Amino acid sequence: MKIYVLVKEVPDTYGDRKLDLETGLADRAAGDVVLDEITERALEVALTYADKNAGTEVVALSMASESSTASIRRALAIGAAAAVHVVDEDLRGADLTLTAEALAAAIRRGEPDLVITGNLSTDGSGGVIPAMLAEHLGFAQATALSALEISADQVTGTRTGDDGTQQVTAPLPAVISITEALPDARFPNFKGIMAAKKKPLEVLSLADLGVSVDPAEAPRSIMTTVAEKPARAAGVKITDEGDAAAQLVEFLAQNRLV
DSSP states (O other): OEEEEEOOEEEOTTSOOOBOTTTOSBOGGGSOEEEOHHHHHHHHHHHHHHHHSTTOEEEEEEEOOGGGHHHHHHHHHHTOSEEEEEOOGGGTTOOHHHHHHHHHHHHHHHOOSEEEEESOOTTTOOOOHHHHHHHHHTOEEEEEEEEEEEOSSEEEEEEEETTEEEEEEEESSEEEEEOTTSOOOOOOOHHHHHHHTTSOEEEEOHHHHTOOOOTTTSOOOOOOOOOOOOOOOOOOOOOOSSOHHHHHHHHHHHTTOO
């Protein structure tokens, strides 16, 4: 079985995140970047299956800037057998539709049996890429799984919602996404880090994938304006001079809180 796992480099959630007000994009040079934890968990799902099923090939796939090679190599150090890096200057600031189209083209080229992704990235949080990929590829889909079992011809999993759980099954080939309920990824050891340097990492451009960014061929969403979040205003301070209760009631009434 061949499994593709989508991995993504994101700004570190423990650092400060800044928006470039000229481009509307996250300023990735302003802080540390890491592999998104949810995509590492997706990689762990694939590697756990591969550990128990000889002949399984796990390939990490990422669409990212040229500077993201180190993060992709981390996926190889964790255990992926190979990696595919889609990089093209025309993908800078790509919307969800272009992202899905480019990733689907790369997946189609590799002909995997299963595609595993995280349900939400920590930078974009769109949550629609797995379903869009399934539509492009014509694959079955099972999204937001909190538990799953992979077999030779299907994936069975549990989707947890506010009102209960749902058992879902999808025949292969399929696209699935997982939640943070799945286990953390294994930590790359020294042997894995050294081996990662020799593992194949294929770099593909839009031309290699036959994907066009011409808006005349496929409409794209565009950003029209961007602004920083306003600074948080100071709260109202009430000094008790015998009328604190009345002031509090008036404040609640003015803000329609009572």
